[in-house]
Amino acid sequence: MSSEKPLRVLIIEDEILIALELESLLQDLGHDVVGIAASSQDALSLGRDLKPDLAFVDIHLSDGPTGVDVARHLSNEHEVTVLFMTANAKRIPEDFAGAWGVIAKPYTERGVREALSYVMAGHPREDQEARTVTFVPFDPATRQRSSRMS
Numbered sequence: 650m651s652s653e654k655p656l657r658v659l660i661i662e663d664e665i666l667i668a669l670e671l672e673s674l675l676q677d678l679g680h681d682v683v684g685i686a687a688s689s690q691d692a693l694s695l696g697r698d699l700k701p702d703l704a705f706v707d708i709h710l711s712d713g714p715t716g717v718d719v720a721r722h723l724s725n726e727h728e729v730t731v732l733f734m735t736a737n738a739k740r741i742p743e744d745f746a747g748a749w750g751v752i753a754k755p756y757t758e759r760g761v762r763e764a765l766s767y768v769m770a771g772h773p774r775e776d777q778e779a780r781t782v783t784f785v786p787f788d789p790a791t792r793q794r795s796s797r798m799s
């Protein structure tokens with residue numbers, strides 16, 4: 650996803666204050682927030698209709714721990730780049746559900762910036778220093794294998 654143009658971003662988060670704060674941060678960084686969804690049904694509908702480049706996906710939404718399924722669907726069916734946002738990374742499946750990485754909650758501006766840089770570069774940095782406490786990228790080889798298996 651190497652690009653200097655603004656990303657079209659979908660925020661999938663059921664805590665409205667967190668969603669609005671993230672929206673403001675993304676807009677300040679020059680990106681377009683095309684929608685906010687609090688449930689899996691809304692997220693899938695917006696993902697299909699709005700065709701975002703990137704989705705920030707919370708694992709636990711208003712209708713339960715459905716974020717993993719949403720991430721898998723957006724990644725596999727609509728080729729959306731997905732980043733998880735969660736306080737409980739243990740809920741992320743071994744195949745990462747097609748996601749590129751995870752931002753720890755509560756997120757920081759630095760973590761969001763690092764995640765955006767990683768996504769916009771279109772490829773991971775090779776060194777382990779790319780892994781921080783606030784953003785952890787997933788291994789691209791594992792991501793590719795998991796998307797072919799789905």
